[in-house]
Amino acid sequence: xxxxxxxxxxxxxxxxxxxxxxxxxxxxxxxxxxxxxxxxxxxxxxxxxxxxxxxxxxxxxxxxxxxxxxxxxxxxxxxxxxxxxxxxxxxxxxxxxxxxxxxxxxxxxxxxxxxxxxxxxxxxxxxxxxxxxxxxxxxxxxxxxxxxxxxxxxxxxxxxxxxxxxxxxxxxxxxxxxxxxxxxxxxxxxxxxxxxxxxxxxxxxxxxxxxxxxxxxxxxxxxxxxxxxxxxxxxxxxxxxxxxxxxxxxxxxxxxxxxxxxxxxxxxxxxxxxxxxxxxxxxxxxxxxxxxxxxxxxxxxxxxxxxxxxxxxxxxxxxxxxxxxxxxxxxxxxxxxxx
Numbered sequence: 001x002x003x004x005x006x007x008x009x010x011x012x013x014x015x016x017x018x019x020x021x022x023x024x025x026x027x028x029x030x031x032x033x034x035x036x037x038x039x040x041x042x043x044x045x046x047x048x049x050x051x052x053x054x055x056x057x058x059x060x061x062x063x064x065x066x067x068x069x070x071x072x073x074x075x076x077x078x079x080x081x082x083x084x085x086x087x088x089x090x091x092x093x094x095x096x097x098x099x100x101x102x103x104x105x106x107x108x109x110x111x112x113x114x115x116x117x118x119x120x121x122x123x124x125x126x127x128x129x130x131x132x133x134x135x136x137x138x139x140x141x142x143x144x145x146x147x148x149x150x151x152x153x154x155x156x157x158x159x160x161x162x163x164x165x166x167x168x169x170x171x172x173x174x175x176x177x178x179x180x181x182x183x184x185x186x187x188x189x190x191x192x193x194x195x196x197x198x199x200x201x202x203x204x205x206x207x208x209x210x211x212x213x214x215x216x217x218x219x220x221x222x223x224x225x226x227x228x229x230x231x232x233x234x235x236x237x238x239x240x241x242x243x244x245x246x247x248x249x250x251x252x253x254x255x256x257x258x259x260x261x262x263x264x265x266x267x268x269x270x271x272x273x274x275x276x277x278x279x280x281x282x283x284x285x286x287x288x289x290x291x292x293x294x295x296x297x298x299x300x301x302x303x304x305x306x307x308x309x310x311x312x313x314x315x316x317x318x319x320x321x322x323x324x325x326x327x328x329x330x331x332x333x334x335x336x337x338x339x
Contacts (some may be wrong), residue, residue: 008278010259015281018044019288032234050256053199080337089286093124120184125289128187135189135198158289165194169245220258226251283322291318
């Protein structure tokens with residue numbers, strides 16, 4: 001199938017932005033809700049979820065049937081795509097932590113079941129979202145098969161999942177407490193699955209629609225302005241509760257839709273690094289906390305180089321390690337999963 005390079009660009013930028021957010025927050029302290037990185041740290045992951053739903057719709061909607069072989073093939077490919085690097089990251093994080101992990105939690109992480117059972121249990125920063133993603137993969141065949149064969153039930157399921165989204169935004173998450181205090185509730189897959197569904201719906205409703213580049217760019221511009229300039233109180237919990245949750249989610253949908261429908265081709269000297277950044281985004285996302293820990297350990301045992309050097313070194317080394325991990329580790333298992 002024709003690759004949607006614009007979505008690669010956005011995926012790569014999102015992974016890069018989350019990496020920068022983490023590095024700056026670990027060095028300088030947490031960002032508030034009225035800052036650029038305070039917002040991107042939350043909704044960069046939301047963009048990932050929307051892109052995941054959109055991309056998987058694009059790849060699987062037309063060819064997935066209720067037959068056992070189709071479903072088995074889908075899940076086998078997902079296992080080979082997700083688990084090898086997840087295992088590598090989890091084991092490396094445990095080694096760096098120098099503590100014997102709880103065996104039950106270790107089993108849940110290595111099996112991927114933590115996303116279904118104990119989603120707040122993970123060994124490296126950001127891995128909670130991979131647990132959520134594994135839950136979403138179970139929803140994808142349900143979305144496809146219900147829409148093809150039982151549209152009324154598909155609509156009802158959409159309403160139920162959106163209701164969960166509203167429940168967490170308006171009832172479950174308390175705006176008087178911090179997000180950290182309610183982290184277990186926030187990373188609940190039922191609080192995030194509507195984002196994945198939204199990406200699926202963008203693909204479903206607009207796959208045959210041609211949108212003028214000016215309109216797509218305008219919608220992208222509106223989405224970016226909503227995300228970064230919509231007023232919000234400083235406590236980050238205000239980004240994910242109440243009406244703000246809906247506005248910020250809408251901004252992410254506009255951003256993803258804009259990238260999806262933009263059709264211009266970038267010059268090769270811009271296209272190639274952005275496309276590669278997108279392809280290596282999984283490595284960037286999972287490995288950047290590992291790289292940071294190693295650099296901090298080296299810094300503590302050698303000499304205390306300046307923060308700017310720490311930041312530049314962390315970013316550079318993450319990109320280098322992620323490139324080689326994608327080329328010689330991820331791609332090997334991706335090809336293996338296709339056999």
